[in-house]
Amino acid sequence: MPSDCSRYEDKLSTYLDGRLSPKEMADVAAHLEICASCASALDKMKRLDDMAADAITGFDEAVLDELSQRIDAALDKESPKVPAEQPLRAKPVPIWYRYVAVAASIAIVFFAGRTMFRDAGSEVFMTRLRPKVSPSMHQAPTPPRDTASVRGAAADSVSTGSRAKSLPEVEPTAEKEIDKDAGAAAPTVAPSQLREDRPLLSTEEKQTVAVPAEIPGKGEAVPAEGETEAVREPTPEALTDKGPAAPLGKIMGKVTDKSTGEGLSGVAVRVEGTRLGAKTDVHGNFVIQSVPSDTYNVVYSSIGYETVKSAEVPVNPDQVTDQSVTMKPSVLESGKITQVTGHTKGIDFNYSDTGVAAKEKIPSAEVNAIDAEGLLSHKPLAASAPESLSTLLPVDSLKTVYAAMFDTYQRAEIQGDRRALVPRAAGVAETSGLQRFTDSLESITPLPADPARRIELLYFRVRANYDRYVSDGDTEYLARARSFKEMLTGLLAQMADSGYDRARLDEYRRELDRLDLKR
Amino acid sequence: MSTKVEPDEPLLVAQARQGDKAAFGRLVKLNQSRLLRMVVGMTGDLDAAMDIVQESFIRAYRALDRFEEGQPFYPWLSTIATRLTLNHFKKASRQTSLDDEIKERADESPDPLQKLQMAENETRFMAAVRALPEQYRTVFILRTFEQLSYEDIAARMDISVGTVDSRLYRARRLLVEQLHDLLE
Numbered sequence: 088m089p090s091d092c093s094r095y096e097d098k099l100s101t102y103l104d105g106r107l108s109p110k111e112m113a114d115v116a117a118h119l120e121i122c123a124s125c126a127s128a129l130d131k132m133k134r135l136d137d138m139a140a141d142a143i144t145g146f147d148e149a150v151l152d153e154l155s156q157r158i159d160a161a162l163d164k165e166s167p168k169v170p171a172e173q174p175l176r177a178k179p180v181p182i183w184y185r186y187v188a189v190a191a192s193i194a195i196v197f198f199a200g201r202t203m204f205r206d207a208g209s210e211v212f213m214t215r216l217r218p219k220v221s222p223s224m225h226q227a228p229t230p231p232r233d234t235a236s237v238r239g240a241a242a243d244s245v246s247t248g249s250r251a252k253s254l255p256e257v258e259p260t261a262e263k264e265i266d267k268d269a270g271a272a273a274p275t276v277a278p279s280q281l282r283e284d285r286p287l288l289s290t291e292e293k294q295t296v297a298v299p300a301e302i303p304g305k306g307e308a309v310p311a312e313g314e315t316e317a318v319r320e321p322t323p324e325a326l327t328d329k330g331p332a333a334p335l336g337k338i339m340g341k342v343t344d345k346s347t348g349e350g351l352s353g354v355a356v357r358v359e360g361t362r363l364g365a366k367t368d369v370h371g372n373f374v375i376q377s378v379p380s381d382t383y384n385v386v387y388s389s390i391g392y393e394t395v396k397s398a399e400v401p402v403n404p405d406q407v408t409d410q411s412v413t414m415k416p417s418v419l420e421s422g423k424i425t426q427v428t429g430h431t432k433g434i435d436f437n438y439s440d441t442g443v444a445a446k447e448k449i450p451s452a453e454v455n456a457i458d459a460e461g462l463l464s465h466k467p468l469a470a471s472a473p474e475s476l477s478t479l480l481p482v483d484s485l486k487t488v489y490a491a492m493f494d495t496y497q498r499a500e501i502q503g504d505r506r507a508l509v510p511r512a513a514g515v516a517e518t519s520g521l522q523r524f525t526d527s528l529e530s531i532t533p534l535p536a537d538p539a540r541r542i543e544l545l546y547f548r549v550r551a552n553y554d555r556y557v558s559d560g561d562t563e564y565l566a567r568a569r570s571f572k573e574m575l576t577g578l579l580a581q582m583a584d585s586g587y588d589r590a591r592l593d594e595y596r597r598e599l600d601r602l603d604l605k606r
Numbered sequence: 607m608s609t610k611v612e613p614d615e616p617l618l619v620a621q622a623r624q625g626d627k628a629a630f631g632r633l634v635k636l637n638q639s640r641l642l643r644m645v646v647g648m649t650g651d652l653d654a655a656m657d658i659v660q661e662s663f664i665r666a667y668r669a670l671d672r673f674e675e676g677q678p679f680y681p682w683l684s685t686i687a688t689r690l691t692l693n694h695f696k697k698a699s700r701q702t703s704l705d706d707e708i709k710e711r712a713d714e715s716p717d718p719l720q721k722l723q724m725a726e727n728e729t730r731f732m733a734a735v736r737a738l739p740e741q742y743r744t745v746f747i748l749r750t751f752e753q754l755s756y757e758d759i760a761a762r763m764d765i766s767v768g769t770v771d772s773r774l775y776r777a778r779r780l781l782v783e784q785l786h787d788l789l790e
């Protein structure tokens with residue numbers, strides 16, 4: 088085997104799928120010409136794919152009969168369908184827009200005894216399978232071409248219910264109350280509340296049915312061919328708590344940024360007390376169809392903006408109520424980002440970039456809650472901040488904080504300069520929270536220029552990837568932890584030369600040394 | 607695995623949307639085998655897969671209003687099933703040590719795959735797939751069973767395309783190691 092084979096071996100899988108750049112494709116192809124070993128390895132991968140194509144090509148009829156009977160039985164329990172107000176165009180809905188309040192002030196609560204993620208797949212068995220060729224299984228493989236368009240709808244369908252249900256429970260108030268007696272062991276929000284364990288969607292699921300994913304054009308719902316207007320109209324009592332069959336009106340308007348005057352997209356507009364709502368389009372326009380005539384409160388919410396409520400909005404039969412509003416950037420946008428709350432020896436502390444309430448360093452064990460948004464923001468601390476977060480908190484307490492984060496958040500999201508952490512209760516694709524969290528975080532949060540913040544974030548990434556590796560043995564994360572450690576070690580060496588607090592640097596070094604990053 | 611729209615699929619979807627459960631039942635018949643194959647591949651567990659497939663259809667039924675007309679039904683359905691499967695993994699990983707004990711006992715039992723009525727090579731293949739870390743396994747199944755693009759896999763699993771690439775590589779490498787004699 089030529090000595091540079093390893094360089095090619097790593098690329099064979101990608102090559103097989105034709106996913107390398109043209110230059111690399113040619114490079115690998117040239118190597119395969121002269122290297123029997125790599126050519127053989129590629130052949131094996133091809134055969135592996137063929138084997139996969141031939142695996143489980145059919146099921147015993149009894150299995151399929153049982154399955155369809157079970158589905159039929161479950162369907163029978165389903166309530167009759169209520170046709171939606173308008174067909175959703177299945178545009179992926181950015182999930183952050185429902186989480187305004189979460190981003191406005193996030194306190195992470197440390198759950199003692201968190202569970203990490205273990206591979207559980209291997210403990211199950213396959214039974215009752217037999218190779219049975221079904222004609223439908225033997226059609227030529229054709230990659231789906233346009234699944235992107237339906238993906239959003241599916242994501243929405245699976246997840247909105249749990250979000251709708253769990254939102255009130257995770258919606259933070261400005262100050263999370265920490266149970267001082269119970270300390271770290273007492274989460275403000277019980278894990279069971281944060282996590283979706285419901286096997287089936289409840290009737291609340293339908294609450295989101297009327298929330299359009301997209302407002303087409305001027306917002307007129309155009310009945311699809313072959314469908315009548317009457318069929319497409321929602322049954323008012325099904326969508327609101329108002330009385331039966333009230334005459335319908337419409338609410339429309341434009342949401343603009345108070346500071347810039349520009350239209351705000353993605354703002355969630357909800358009609359309180361009903362299941363009606365809409366999202367603003369790219370120009371900030373929205374329309375909510377078929378609102379039973381009455382008087383409502385209309386709530387506008389978006390990440391990074393203060394929630395606006397228009398009270399007592401009248402909706403009259405066959406009339407359009409104009410409800411244009413302006414929204415003011417929330418404190419998140421004003422720089423008051425970094426905030427740590429908790430208590431030490433019975434003293435509450437509240438650290439923010441406007442100052443530190445607790446002057447003393449906080450013992451790690453006492454840190455109960457922290458503002459993840461602030462911790463992760465790449466925005467530099469305001470000049471008034473006497474210390475950065477990492478100098479305020481001992482390194483090992485940061486560890487605690489990160490552990491809490493993994494349990495609490497499943498992803499970080501960003502749009503423009505708005506950012507948000509999505510709690511795990513909002514789970515869409517519930518893979519490992521940590522994995523999603525770290526993956527998404529790394530993609531959206533550039534390393535800050537400020538060295539102290541840079542150290543913080545690098546340490547976080549080492550930790551996050553290492554914990555992920557420990558939890559499920561995925562060596563990909565070990566490799567990532569290593570590379571972040573390398574970056575951090577380099578930075579620590581640099582900082583030592585530039586007069587940074589050496590004791591502090593040593594603290595980081597010791598923490599890094601404790602991690603076993605060898606395979 | 608064709609993803610073409612069945613001739614009467616749009617009609618069935620439209621009827622099901624109006625609450626025609628028989629029409630939806632027909633959609634179940636048309637798609638269940640293929641969906642079950644994917645989920646069995648991902649979970650390596652027929653019982654769990656049947657639960658997930660059942661739930662996927664029920665959720666699809668509830669969400670039909672949000673299904674874009676004219677699109678093939680299966681990719682949408684399988685997206686739902688993928689998410690439920692990932693949920694299933696997460697829930698399973700939260701189980702307590704009791705499960706570990708059960709698992710240990712199970713590991714001691716002769717060969718759980720004896721129960722399968724599959725060809726020998728197929729049995730070995732599925733056992734090797736089942737032994738993969740679930741994140742690798744899911745990517746591998748979505749790629750080879752479902753023929754999804756890297757981008758589609760990334761979107762479904764909420765990971766980066768680069769991660770899809772590396773997991774697929776690792777999955778294939780591990781499987782080739784395990785099955786090298788079959789692949790000669």
